[in-house]
Amino acid sequence: MATVAALVTTLTGAAAAAAVTARPAGAAVATADKPVTHKDNDRVPEGAAWTQHYFPSSDGSTVELHADVLRPEGVPEGRKLPVILSIGPYFGHSGQLAFEHPAHTGPSGRFNDLIEGADLLGRGYALVLVDLRGFGGSTGCLDATGPGDQADIKAAIDWAASRPWSTGAVGMYGKSFDAMTGLVGNNLNNDALKAVVAQEPIWDLYRNIRSNGVPRTTAVSISNAYEKIATLPQLPDDEARYRAAADYEKAHPECLLTNRLGYQTADPDSEYWKARDYANLAKGSDTPLFFTQGMAEWNTEPEAMQEFLANHQGPERGWIGPWDHVRGNEKAEDGRLKMGREGWFAETMSFFDQYLKGVQPSVQYPNYAVQDNNGTWRAQDTWPVVSESATIPLKGGSYVDSGAEAGPAPDDSFVHWSAPLGQATRVTGTPRISLNTAQGFGTVMVRLHDVAPDGTATVFDEQVSTIGPGNTTFDFKAADWTLPASHSLAVEIGTTQANVLGDWLDTPSGKTIGITGAELELPLDSPSDDQATPGARAPYLDTYLLLNKTKPAPGKPSFTLSGQGEDG
Numbered sequence: 001m002a003t004v005a006a007l008v009t010t011l012t013g014a015a016a017a018a019a020v021t022a023r024p025a026g027a028a029v030a031t032a033d034k035p036v037t038h039k040d041n042d043r044v045p046e047g048a049a050w051t052q053h054y055f056p057s058s059d060g061s062t063v064e065l066h067a068d069v070l071r072p073e074g075v076p077e078g079r080k081l082p083v084i085l086s087i088g089p090y091f092g093h094s095g096q097l098a099f100e101h102p103a104h105t106g107p108s109g110r111f112n113d114l115i116e117g118a119d120l121l122g123r124g125y126a127l128v129l130v131d132l133r134g135f136g137g138s139t140g141c142l143d144a145t146g147p148g149d150q151a152d153i154k155a156a157i158d159w160a161a162s163r164p165w166s167t168g169a170v171g172m173y174g175k176s177f178d179a180m181t182g183l184v185g186n187n188l189n190n191d192a193l194k195a196v197v198a199q200e201p202i203w204d205l206y207r208n209i210r211s212n213g214v215p216r217t218t219a220v221s222i223s224n225a226y227e228k229i230a231t232l233p234q235l236p237d238d239e240a241r242y243r244a245a246a247d248y249e250k251a252h253p254e255c256l257l258t259n260r261l262g263y264q265t266a267d268p269d270s271e272y273w274k275a276r277d278y279a280n281l282a283k284g285s286d287t288p289l290f291f292t293q294g295m296a297e298w299n300t301e302p303e304a305m306q307e308f309l310a311n312h313q314g315p316e317r318g319w320i321g322p323w324d325h326v327r328g329n330e331k332a333e334d335g336r337l338k339m340g341r342e343g344w345f346a347e348t349m350s351f352f353d354q355y356l357k358g359v360q361p362s363v364q365y366p367n368y369a370v371q372d373n374n375g376t377w378r379a380q381d382t383w384p385v386v387s388e389s390a391t392i393p394l395k396g397g398s399y400v401d402s403g404a405e406a407g408p409a410p411d412d413s414f415v416h417w418s419a420p421l422g423q424a425t426r427v428t429g430t431p432r433i434s435l436n437t438a439q440g441f442g443t444v445m446v447r448l449h450d451v452a453p454d455g456t457a458t459v460f461d462e463q464v465s466t467i468g469p470g471n472t473t474f475d476f477k478a479a480d481w482t483l484p485a486s487h488s489l490a491v492e493i494g495t496t497q498a499n500v501l502g503d504w505l506d507t508p509s510g511k512t513i514g515i516t517g518a519e520l521e522l523p524l525d526s527p528s529d530d531q532a533t534p535g536a537r538a539p540y541l542d543t544y545l546l547l548n549k550t551k552p553a554p555g556k557p558s559f560t561l562s563g564q565g566e567d568g
């Protein structure tokens with residue numbers, strides 16, 4: 001136990017030292033029955049009245065949850081409002097990811113962009129920000145969206161729906177972690193939850209932490225990051241109840257160790273990971289869902305997305321394209337929208353108005369707006385649209401599982417090439433590969449390259465896995481990539497190589513891995529009948545193309561994308 005206590009001291013020491021420099025600035029602090037406005041606390045958004053509340057989780061434990069509530073200032077007594085709820089780790093009064101040295105306490109500004117950009121309060125909504133257990137003003141041990149967090153999410157939905165000022169209709173909104181809690185909310189099948197807007201979520205936490213048995217750096221970095229957030233010092237002018245809750249980990253140092261050990265669980269079939277497989281748990285769910293997914297994501301990759309959407313039975317709307325970990329309204333320094341599409345808040349509020357207020361949309365938005373890798377946007381009724389599922393047999397080969405530690409070498413991988421395409425062909429959905437191994441234990445990386453006639457190429461999808469004698473089958477990340485006419489597909493099979501897409505903590509076996517054959521399953525479609533929808537090129541696309549340029553070893557074509565193998 002002394003070791004765990006030392007861990008807590010290490011994590012909190014620097015931030016706690018910074019906290020003592022903060023001093024109350026005389027700003028008013030809200031309570032449940034004493035609303036505070038911008039006039040008396042400049043951290044309260046203009047036009048809002050801030051109150052603070054506490055309520056129990058739904059699992060029968062002693063966990064007490066904290067909520068900051070923002071309602072329109074001056075709303076008439078008795079007027080009921082639909083609620084936009086966000087629940088997560090980022091709403092502590094002293095900062096989202098780190099101690100931000102605010103002059104005084106106040107509600108988190110994490111979604112002030114929604115309040116201002118959507119005129120959320122002016123449109124007659126309330127915003128409720130709830131700290132998950134272990135964060136901000138909530139007690140309990142942080143739980144990484146496990147059963148405890150799920151109980152908190154249920155409690156938060158029920159609490160928001162049951163307030164005397166609530167219509168009983170709740171929508172969830174978030175990005176990244178608090179988008180994941182929206183997926184969890186969907187999976188709870190709570191009648192009060194009418195809609196979920198989730199930007200850049202994780203669809204299955206295991207696949208974000210490990211890839212088919214190969215750990216990622218996130219197994220360490222993510223647990224460390226949330227332990228830091230859970231132990232952030234709060235502010236001296238916060239009410240005593242809030243500060244006592246924020247210090248929960250100091251009295252319970254086992255919380256941090258338990259969290260860290262959970263992320264290190266290796267077995268994907270363990271109860272730990274099964275409880276966090278949002279895609280599998282979405283079976284039969286029907287809450288209307290509006291999401292965004294960057295297909296060039298480096299943080300919350302598009303893994304298990306298609307599985308979640310297939311299991312989800314409710315209305316769906318999505319923005320999909322080649323951006324990274326950004327919000328729909330976020331702009332680059334030059335003013336360009338980072339996703340490239342105008343109208344994020346207008347579409348979001350149309351979605352909430354429809355499902356929380358029963359107001360039919362005045363604009364007919366496409367179910368899916370998808371940006372291709374050439375920067376153009378198309379509208380689709382569903383995603384993916386697959387016209388052909390090609391099953392492509394590949395010949396075998398061998399490679400040395402060296403990890404390319406001295407840089408890529410000829411024996412690190414082998415490559416199979418398609419014949420040049422006669423027409424543009426889109427890989428859309430989730431590719432899959434099966435490998436038959438005759439010898440060797442280690443890891444394997446399979447990369448899909450879009451190769452131009454001059455031999456320059458771009459890696460557009462990849463995956464890794466542990467491998468041994470017998471059959472190894474796994475999914476790639478979801479893809480949406482159009483190979484132009486005259487381009488070829490190169491399939492590279494070999495050792496795990498460090499690159500911009502991957503962050504695996506691989507331990508190369510040093511063994512020669514012999515593959516006797518493989519079978520690649522590709523979901524394909526033609527872009528010839530695309531229906532254009534407005535949107536500009538995502539700025540990150542050019543960065544992605546620059547960082548992922550490759551030049552695979554040339555070879556004779558051995559297959560076509562029609563699924564008919566050729567001798568080679």
